[in-house]
Amino acid sequence: MKEKITRNDFFKKSAIITAGVTAGVMGVGMLNSKKVDAEGFSKTAWPWPYATLDPEAVRILGHDNFWAGYACSAGAFDAIVTALQGTSVGSTYAEFPTKMMIFGHGGGVGWGTLCGTLIGCGAAIALVCEKADSDILINELYGWYTQAQFPTTISNTYATTHQFGNTTHDMTLDQNACGSPLCHISVTEWCNVANFGVGSNERKERCARVAGDVAAKTVELLNAHFAGTFVAAYVPPATIASCNACHGGGGIVDNVAVKQDCVQCHGADPHSISVxxxxxxxxxxxxxxxxxxxxxxxxxxxxxxxxxxxxxxxxxxxxxxxxxxxxxxxxxxxxxxxxxxxxxxxxxxxxxxxxxxxxxxxxxxxxxxxxxxx
Ligand code: HEC
Ligand code: HEC
The missing domain is CATH 2.60.40.1930 (Macroglobulin (MG2) domain)
Known part of the structure; x- marks a missing residue:
């Protein structure tokens, strides 16, 4: 019988995976990020140091965290921070209260706004990258999210082959791409496709897998960024640019600052006048x-x-x-x-x-x- 991965095991496992790989990257980061104040307390300047992580270990922990009381947002965030704790930069993260991201559950305490995993993973990226870089990486993550098939095939396979620590819900789940970064649209579209209620265990398991999937994707993006190999791949629907030609900043109407797919909410022909x-x-x-x-x-x-x-x-x-x-x-x-x-x-x-x-x-x-x- 396969053993469940405890948080401690995970800590050790990711330490082994990442030792060595990260020494080069971190050498630079650590030198200028530590400061010591008058009382001798060590303070770490933002952005905090990053070390290459194993996306698959993070996917598993992100999923398991969901069921361990962290839900989606803190679940995804904690998976990344816990993984960092097991690396050469781990001391910086030793006492991080990752549960502060709990408010992101259900798109912000159930409000259905930004998907909680995107709240948590956006925070994780912004913790280790300056604004210029985090804007690009988070844009990529959000764009990818709108087009990805969730839960990913990898997550479905981990579930059916019992590679997650929590194996209670080991069924294959239907996949769909929801076209939106919003929790409401993501969850409700999936419920329609998969034909499960929003209160069902299947829906919760779906969001657990999404927490793992988004945390894993975040780690892939961060790994590539710090390795200097990141290339943006997200291609937005063409209508966003065509609508924003008039509605976006500087256009003749100049009243919309949105990167979401306009057509999803307004339809392709929203005008009462002829444009x-x-x-x-x-x-x-x-x-x-x-x-x-x-x-x-x-x-x-x-x-x-x-x-x-x-x-x-x-x-x-x-x-x-x-x-x-x-x-x-x-x-x-x-x-x-x-x-x-x-x-x-x-x-x-x-x-x-x-x-x-x-x-x-x-x-x-x-x-x-x-x-x-x-
Ligand atoms: C060629 C310029 C132009 C383009 C392109 C354009 N709009 Fe508009 N849009 C306007 C103007 C001008 C108005 C204001 C006129 C009015 O309110 O009657 C307007 C009004 C609107 C309104 C207010 C409702 C209404 O009936 O007037 C919505 C919603 C809207 N646009 C959405 C969109 C979306 C979504 C797209 C892309 C599919 C888009 N627009 C593309 C010029 C444009
Ligand atoms: C998640 C749904 C959603 C998305 C995505 C979205 N909108 Fe909207 N938009 C709304 C809602 C809701 C309102 C306010 C109600 C209304 O006026 O329709 C609104 C209002 C507007 C208005 C003002 C309408 C008026 O009556 O004056 C314009 C113009 C507009 N949106 C354009 C856009 C454009 C362009 C995009 C894409 C870049 C976009 N919207 C994306 C939901 C959305």
Whole structure:
């Protein structure tokens, strides 16, 4: 019968795996990271030192931690820190309270926001890397998460062949890629695919395996980073860039700072206006054909703004004579708006039948269309 791996065994095991391999990397890190304060206490400057780890040992511990009261976030985080304790840099991590990451369970105390494993592993990366590097590595981890098939085939195999320490749930579980870093979407999509309830042991075991999988991936990324061999592989869905061309920072709408897949929540065609209206101009506004057209007594003029703006709309006859001001320098919010023309001129008299043009002005730019009064 196979023995269960205790936390102590793990400590020893990963020490053996990593001894030697890490000496080169650590030599540099340790030299400048230790400081001693006035009382003689040793303080370690951030980022803390890293030593090459065995992703498979971390996968197993991440999984087992889930069932040992750590849940997903602290489970994944603790697996990495515990592994580091067994290396040449272990003394730095000797008294680390890894359970502080417990709040990440269920995407933040059950709120279903960022998957807890990503909270825990993001913290682990940011513990050992400066911002510029951790941004890149965490971006890669989150992107990979949205596309990976969870639980991974490796995890399913460990479960069925009893290579995890906790072998209570040793079934193969259905796999899916959820397209999102969010706990809610990840868990609920999997429940739909696998046909298990969110309160089932199968769902919990699935999240235990994901904790191991994400911790293992994190270690692979960190190993590669510190070995100088990291290459980003995540390719985001193309719609993110196309939506952000207008909605992202500096775009004409300039109101969204998101790297998640827009289409998953908004659909591929989320606009109540036609985006094509904005396509061929650098303008931040558009005006539609009036309706009804032709019209008898009154008609509606509809316009869209890509950002809050002051709008003026005037009506002229074909000789260029000013007939009526509909609005002057009125402030409107971003979005679609409409105003009425009641078919009268400045004097309040009914305008004659015939063609008219209406002109919309925003700042120094104008758009003009014509309409027919009968
Ligand atoms: C996890 C779901 C989710 C994702 C992913 C997402 N959004 Fe949203 N977005 C929302 C919700 C919810 C709102 C607020 C409700 C609403 O207005 O639809 C919102 C609001 C918006 C609004 C403002 C809507 C308004 O009425 O003014 C825009 C624009 C927008 N999102 C664009 C994007 C873009 C672009 C992306 C991708 C880069 C994106 N969103 C990704 C859920 C999402
Ligand atoms: C060519 C520029 C452009 C592109 C590309 C674009 N949008 Fe918009 N989007 C706009 C403008 C302009 C508005 C504001 C007009 C309005 O609110 O009526 C808008 C409004 C929205 C709104 C608010 C709801 C609504 O009906 O107006 C959402 C949500 C939104 N966009 C999501 C997206 C998503 C998701 C994508 C990618 C699939 C995307 N947009 C691509 C220009 C763009």
């Amino acid at each position: 094509a209206e904005f396509d061929n101009s650098q303008d931040n506004f558009a005006i539609k054909q009036n309706f009804p057209n032709p019209f008898g007594s009154e008609t509606t003029l509809e316009f869209s703004l890509a950002k809050p703006s002051k709008v003026t709309i005037d009506v002229y006859n074909l000789n260029g004579q000013h007939i009526k001001t509909i609005i002057t320098d009125e402030q409107y919010n971003m979005g679609r708006h409409s105003v009425e023309w009641d078919g009268t001129d400045v004097m309040g008299q009914k305008a004659k039948s015939g063609m008219y043009v209406y002109r919309m002005r925003v700042g120094h730019k104008t758009l003009t269309k014509s309409m027919m009064k009968i």
